[in-house]
Amino acid sequence: MAESSSVPRSPAVQIERLSAGFGPRNVLYGMSLTAEAGRVTALIGPSGCGKSTALRCINRLHERDATAWVRGVVSLVDAPRVSDVYAAGTDVSALRQRIGMVFQYPTPFVTQSIFDNVAAGVRVGQPGIARARLEQAVEEALVRAGLWREVADRLRSSAMALSGGQQQRLCIARALAVHPDVLLLDEPTASLDPIATQRIEELLYDLRGSVTMLLVTHNMQQAARISDTTAVLLDGLIVECAPTRQLFTTPRDSRAEAYVMGRFG
């Protein structure tokens, strides 16, 4: 099987006037951003400016904090269909399968095998799925995550027997197994060495076209290498969003320019 994807295009993510915070504390101040369908949108900005909070508002992880609040609109747009992420009655677990997330540190289920890690979401979404179909879903996800060849002969081993980079690709496979529309990537290579980082970057690049990705990164070279669009978040607002090459060569906003030139943050 070729290690590439052939699933259909995903919807765009549209964020409009998003404000969010914790208790009396405001973190996002009415930010707007569109992550185009099937593209990689990088979200960059100094530490503490609200990048993770913005990502966590998209799949409604933010609201798990007892003091968290959110206002504004987040939609998945697959014209003419528009799904409001915060619509009353939304099945939040199903939403989080549609909008997968990968974190800075790999988060495999530590007591489970490689197979069971990838199968977890499929079992939840399709209880009673036939064994052969489950095995096929796991294999497909591992192939898409570029991990199949490394683990095919040890699917029953513990996920903890994998290297950090492999664990991160396992987490990506776990997210891909349920065919998400969107992948939220919160500094997915920050804990990895350069070789493992390169594998993940190649993987994300290859997933373009089949999944809409939002990538939070402190690594501007990484944003430049793999994103189509880059948005600069400063103090809870997007100050510039542009095609990546343009943003890094001829930014229009003076604050965005100062940030990408390393003059602050």
Ligand SMILES: Nc1ncnc2c1ncn2[C@@H]1O[C@H](COP(=O)(O)OP(=O)(O)OP(=O)(O)O)[C@@H](O)[C@H]1O
């Ligand atoms: N659970 C929380 N309760 C209160 N404040 C929080 C909580 N989580 C985050 N914050 C604050 O919200 C602000 C934004 O945090 P966030 O993690 O979104 O920023 P970030 O841009 O992703 O930062 P970094 O690049 O350092 O990861 C920070 O000042 C942070 O201290």
